[in-house]
Amino acid sequence: MLGKITHASLIAFLASHTVFANDDIIVTADRIKSTLEKSPSDIKVFEQDEIKKSSSMIELLSRESDLTLSQSGPMGGNISLFLRGTESYHVLVVIDGIVMNDPSNPTRQFDLGRLSLNNIERVEILKGSQGLLYGSNAIGGVVVITTKKGSENLSGSGFVDYGTFGTLNAGVNAQKKFNKTSVSFGADHLNTEGFSAANDSRNPNAEKDGEKRTTLNAGVSQEIAKGEFNLNYRYVNDKVDLDKGGGAGEDDPNDSQFTEQKFMKAGYTQNWSSGETTLNLTRSEHHRTLNVRSDSNHPTASSTTSKGEINGVAINHTQYFNDFFTQNYNFDYQHEEDQKKNSNENFSFFLYNRFEFGPAVVNAGARLDSNQSFGEHVTYKIALMHFFSAFNLKMAYSTGFRAPSLNQLHAPIYGNKNLTPEESQTAEIGVEVPVTENGKYTGTLFYTDIKDRLSYAPVTFINQNRGRARIIGVENVFNAKLMEGLNSNTSVTWLSARDMTAKKKLARRPNINVKTSVDFAPSNKELVSIEGDFTGKRNDVDNLGNTVHMPSFLIFNLRYEREFRANTSIYLKVKNLLDRDYEEVYGYGTGGRIASVGLRYVF
Structure with missing residues (x-):
């Protein structure tokens, strides 16, 4: 939305940006393009103003009101992402049309920390x-990511920052359009000594667990008549030091994990007078090696490798019949395979419609999946938005499923080829209400029921469909422009997430989460951001499988940025400003106060 932008103009934009600017934000995650203002689905969009304030995807996503993140120790530690109280593996991640979820992972989830x-x-x-x-894995929702494309003038940026635990983070990206050819490139590297994953207050002699990660990505697109051909490639190389687990006695001096990921797409889009058709060929590769070296904890060294790949073909067509009726058709084929040549195939077709009747918008459709392992499955969705004079009303009902992973189906001893998919139903109702001339309240009540949950059976540990979960939540968000150059955002989310089979709370879901942020621009060349995050009480599980009660905590974060010459700025970031001692995951450290200083150049 912002295009090529200097730091001064970005800060000026933040200072003048109103909370009612949804009419010019285009959303694509809902398959049929529309403005955010007229989308009946509940969608959060992070654009360049928010992305430029964040150092990582985890930091960016942590700002969303009904999304909770828990990290097992330092950078590189496992990330648990709970969107509306659902599991991490209930969230599908897609970048430029490529499914990023890992088929070799026991639950097929993708670690956004990388x-x-x-x-x-x-x-x-x-x-x-x-x-x-x-399709599968989207019970809680979907994170849809779009990379940059070339523009007429050469544009891009470079950054470098250094901070606590010897953390060095640097990167560069550039985009350019040559006549009808657009190119884009990015490269970045992270190197950190880290801190002990196992909480060092429980392990006084714990060693540091660091991470080294390199990411390369590139894109090329070529306009051809009324169409466009595009190629995308993304490569991730990551090495992270590990501990055995969290808690006392879980520190390990030399365990590590190596991860290599490749994501590729070749696509073509043809524009018609009243629609567009897209063909995408995609491939993702995941390779992980866990190295356990000989020491006092492990007398015998070992190395475990897992590999997985997904190949996909998707044909999507959008037909614009008139200003009031749009239809979207999609055919999709996916083949996934692991290192043991276990595989699965899935064919799907869906029809999705959008109707606009005066003050009302309705999106509705149905999908059929035909899966090699469990047969046919039908899902559907209907979402309604109505514009009243004093407020906007949204309602939706949708279904989802999660197919058993290759590991859950075929793993030696624990696999079960008779598993069926988890199934979900979600109902929600929300309102958007102008509170003041420059303020808006958004409230959403949501309910999700998940049956036939996949989990290990007691004693045998064989995978079974044996559980049911019920999640009820209320999300409240208030945005306001308090004065020129001063904006605020506050959210309060109440959540009840229960395992109905075990009759207990689902782990790591706080009963209440409060997030607030204030952006203040003293001038058009500087910006101060202060964030507060209160995480309520929740349950977790210790190394013996016992339920433990985790206390609530409150942390504050600070960010200051100033442009000191044209297109060049310096920034300071402090996480956990008051140096609070807390744990996100039982037994795992959080690092205390973490600070960094950086330099950014935009061209």
Whole structure:
């Protein structure tokens, strides 16, 4: 949306940006393009103003009101992402049309901690069960990421920052359009000594667990008559030091994990007089090696490798019949395979419609999946938005599913070829209400029911469909422009997430989460951002499988940026400003106060 932008103009934009600017934000995650203002689905869009304030995808996503993140120790530690209280593996991640979820992972989830923000144009979070639009793994929602494309003039940026734990983060990206050819490139590298994953207050002699990660990405597009051909490539190389687990006695001096990921797409889009057709060929490769070296904890060294790949073909057509009726058709084929040649195939077709009747917008459709392992499955969705004079009303009902992973089906001893998919239903109702001339309240009540949950059986540990979860939540968000150059955002999310089979709370979901941020621009060349994050009480599980109660905590973060010469700025960031001692995951450290200083150049 912002295009090529200097730091001064970015800060001026933030200072003048109103909370009612949804009419010019285009959303694509809902398959049929529309403005955010007229989307009946619950979608959060992060554009360049938010992305430029964040150092990582995790930092960016943590600002969303009904999304909770828990990290097991320092950078590189496992990330748990709970969108509206659902599991991490209930969130599908898509970048430039490529499914990033790992088929070799026991639950087929993708670790967003290994995804950098360099060369990212926008991030959309589509909430609720989205089986209709995205198939398996979208019970909680979908994170849709779009990388930058070339523009007429050469544009891009470079950055370098250094901070606590010897953390060095640097990157560069550039975009350019040559006649009808657009090119884009990005590269970044992270190197940190880190801190002990196992909480060092429980392990006084714990060693540091660091991470080294390099990311390369590139894109090329070529306009051809009324169409466009495009290629995308993304490569991630990551090495992270590990501990055995969290808590006392879990420190390990030399365990490590190596991860290599490749994501590729070749696509073509043809524009017609009243529609467009897109063909995408995609491939993703995941390779992980866990190295356990000989020491006092492990007398015998070992190395475990897992590999997975997904190959896909998707044909999507959008037909614009008139200003009031749009239809979207999609055919999709996916083949996934692991290192043991276990594989699965899935064919799907969906039909999705958008109707606009005066003050009302309705999106509705259905999908059929035909899966090699479990047969046919139908999902559907209907979403309504109505504009009243005093407020806007949104309602939606949708279904979703999660197919068993290759590991859950075929793993030695624990696999079960008779598993069936988890199934979900989501219902939600929300309102958008102008509170003042420059303020808006958004409230959403949501309900998700998940049955046939996949989990290990007691004693045998064989995978089974044996659980049910019920999640109820209320999200409240208030945005306001308090004065010229001063904006605020506050959210309060109440959540009840329960395992109905075990009759207990789902782990790591706080009963209440409060997030607030204030952006203040003293001038058009500087910006001060202060954030507060209160995480309420929640349950977790210790190393013996016992339920433990985690206390609430409150942390504050600070960011200051100033442009000191044309297109060049310096920034300071402090996480956990008051140096609070807390744990996100039982037994794992959080690092205390973490500060960094950086330099950014935009061209």
